[in-house]
Amino acid sequence: MKMIPYGISDFRDVKLNNYYYIDKTHFIPKVEMYGRYLYLIRPRRFGKSLFLNMLAFYYDVYYKDEFDDVLGDCYIGKNPTKEASSYYIMKFDFSAVSTVGDVNQNFSDICNVDMEVFLKKYKIELKIDKDKPAHKNLNYILKHLKHQETPIYVMIDEYDNFINNILMHDEKDYEKLVSSEDQAIYKEFFKLLKAGTTDNGSSLKKMFITGVSPLAMFDVTSGSNIGVNITNEYIFNDAVGVTKEELKTLLTYYNIKSSFTSYNSNLSIDDWYDSYKFHKNVKETIYNTDMILYYVKSLLLTNEPPQNLVDINIRTDYSKLKYLVYTHRKLNGNFNTLQKLLGDDEVTTLQIKDSFSAFEMKKEDNFISLLYYLGLITIDKFYRGKYYFKIPNQTIRIIMAEYIQQALKEEEIFKIDLNAFQNTIQEFAYDGSLNIFKFLSNEIEKNSKVRDYIEGENFIKGFLVAYLSLSPFYAVLTEVERNKGFVDILLRKAPNIEDDIAEGVIELKYIPRSKFTQTLLNQKIEDAKEQLEQYKIQSNEIGVIVVFSGWEMVYCQRYD
Numbered sequence: 168m169k170m171i172p173y174g175i176s177d178f179r180d181v182k183l184n185n186y187y188y189i190d191k192t193h194f195i196p197k198v199e200m201y202g203r204y205l206y207l208i209r210p211r212r213f214g215k216s217l218f219l220n221m222l223a224f225y226y227d228v229y230y231k232d233e234f235d236d237v238l239g240d241c242y243i244g245k246n247p248t249k250e251a252s253s254y255y256i257m258k259f260d261f262s263a264v265s266t267v268g269d270v271n272q273n274f275s276d277i278c279n280v281d282m283e284v285f286l287k288k289y290k291i292e293l294k295i296d297k298d299k300p301a302h303k304n305l306n307y308i309l310k311h312l313k314h315q316e317t318p319i320y321v322m323i324d325e326y327d328n329f330i331n332n333i334l335m336h337d338e339k340d341y342e343k344l345v346s347s348e349d350q351a352i353y354k355e356f357f358k359l360l361k362a363g364t365t366d367n368g369s370s371l372k373k374m375f376i377t378g379v380s381p382l383a384m385f386d387v388t389s390g391s392n393i394g395v396n397i398t399n400e401y402i403f404n405d406a407v408g409v410t411k412e413e414l415k416t417l418l419t420y421y422n423i424k425s426s427f428t429s430y431n432s433n434l435s436i437d438d439w440y441d442s443y444k445f446h447k448n449v450k451e452t453i454y455n456t457d458m459i460l461y462y463v464k465s466l467l468l469t470n471e472p473p474q475n476l477v478d479i480n481i482r483t484d485y486s487k488l489k490y491l492v493y494t495h496r497k498l499n500g501n502f503n504t505l506q507k508l509l510g511d512d513e514v515t516t517l518q519i520k521d522s523f524s525a526f527e528m529k530k531e532d533n534f535i536s537l538l539y540y541l542g543l544i545t546i547d548k549f550y551r552g553k554y555y556f557k558i559p560n561q562t563i564r565i566i567m568a569e570y571i572q573q574a575l576k577e578e579e580i581f582k583i584d585l586n587a588f589q590n591t592i593q594e595f596a597y598d599g600s601l602n603i604f605k606f607l608s609n610e611i612e613k614n615s616k617v618r619d620y621i622e623g624e625n626f627i628k629g630f631l632v633a634y635l636s637l638s639p640f641y642a643v644l645t646e647v648e649r650n651k652g653f654v655d656i657l658l659r660k661a662p663n664i665e666d667d668i669a670e671g672v673i674e675l676k677y678i679p680r681s682k683f684t685q686t687l688l689n690q691k692i693e694d695a696k697e698q699l700e701q702y703k704i705q706s707n708e709i710g711v712i713v714v715f716s717g718w719e720m721v722y723c724q725r726y727d
Contacts, residue, residue: 172187189413190242191407195248196246201395201397204394206378207376207396208380210443211379211480211541224238225251227255228252229255231252255318256285257285261277261323263277264277266329270333277301278304282304302352309369321360321373322374325379327382327383328378334490342526353387384522398521398540400446401448407456408456409455410451410454438642441560443545445546447548458562477562492574501531502574505570508629509571509636511646513557539556544558567633569637571633581614583614583634585637596641601724607630607634611718612718640661642661644659674713688714692712709725710725
């Protein structure tokens with residue numbers, strides 16, 4: 168039986184050492200059709216590095232003798248193109264660049280080593296000067312190989328990894344690296360690559376670049392992209408990631424039940440790892456590769472789901488979102504957008520921006536596009552010329568809830584004892600206690616600063632969802648259709664919970680403080696009861712009616 172290639176991006180290693188491989192080689196002819204200089208943006212841990220290394224192996228003249236051994240059972244092995252095994256691959260991995268110390272020097276050191284490896288690999292009689300900046304050594308190599316007619320395919324993995332980290336911590340340092348000043352070595356490197364794509368007789372014949380956002384590409388090329396951005400093209404929607412059919416084949420191979428659930432959970436694993444779309448016309452959504460392999464690996468090794476359904480490798484550095492939701496040391500409108508998303512309010516925009524500056528990413532449309540590229544939201548639908556986005560799955564919902572909880576805590580807007588909070592969730596799950604809602608209500612009363620942020624039902628709902636999502640017992644779903652109605656908040660048992668715990672059907676009502684009356688409260692309660700009756704509460708479920716007036720919870724009762 169083949170091993171699960173979780174965390175492995177070395178294509179040659181995967182193919183030669185008995186790892187399961189989801190064949191993506193049928194995209195090679197499409198890559199060739201789309202152009203010579205391409206770049207692909209996808210969220211972290213989606214399989215970009217493995218895809219790039221697959222391309223590198225296929226086109227590398229160095230591995231020509233291993234072509235059949237490695238690719239013989241793949242689509243492209245049976246259907247090779249004319250360009251197979253015909254390039255000298257110059258590959259860079261910018262995720263290795265350290266942001267500690269002199270970043271320009273760190274960048275040059277990494278690139279110079281990669282260029283030195285390139286020269287030795289192909290036995291090219293050139294020597295670079297490691298004391299020189301990377302772009303000057305690259306220029307030296309390209310100029311010399313131009314006269315030898317050596318076809319070079321440049322590949323850059325995670326082109327924006329280190330530069331994004333710098334941006335989120337210090338905008339001025341980022342500006343230095345992408346400005347036109349002499350010390351902007353990163354910018355000069357891309358200027359040289361761009362020049363190589365237009366130079367007559369250039370040895371730079373092809374280029375493929377991967378990353379997680381288009382920000383740095385815009386800033387280092389002055390808004391003019393080096394090549395074709397295939398990120399949002401229909402035919403490349405599933406170039407990385409796992410399709411429904413690919414997952415079905417994988418599960419069949421390992422003899423795993425196609426329901427992909429355990430312990431009689433009502434929650435499909437689709438709700439945890441699925442629902443990504445990278446084009447408005449795509450019919451079926453795809454899974455994050457890392458998430459799926461993480462889950463399947465646990466099933467194979469322990470016959471159980473992982474103890475923590477959220478893989479630590481998926482968590483994007485909190486500081487990245489922290490930077491985006493602050494302006495002048497205060498939470499801005501982008502923070503409100505995250506709150507709306509958690510309450511399952513869709514966010515909309517007329518277009519997905521494929522090119523915009525990092526200095527303008529706090530604008531709402533740009534912020535929404537950036538969330539999309541990072542994988543924190545995905546396309547739900549395209550209707551009347553407008554994109555509607557939602558949080559793709561429970562894994563991302565938990566990550567976003569953690570962002571919000573941490574932001575409120577660091578700004579001293581809302582701080583709670585998370586251990587005490589988790590205990591109240593445990594009491595709901597095992598005893599049916601409603602202390603969880605009373606606990607949060609009491610904490611709001613104690614943390615007076617948070618009241619300034621409470622404006623309407625959307626905030627209350629997003630607030631509740633954010634904290635309930637931190638529970639290890641449940642997936643928190645919103646606006647779930649049931650019997651021609653929509654449940655405000657549904658607590659579904661997580662697939663890794665073996666015990667027979669209660670699930671929750673929560674109907675949330677809101678009354679502005681200025682309009683509160685006992686009569687209106689009674690009406691809201693009756694409306695909630697009618698809706699819970701409509702949902703037909705199951706024997707394993709607890710119906711709960713919660714009513715807030717402003718920041719104050721004025722009613723909380725079970726209704727089963």
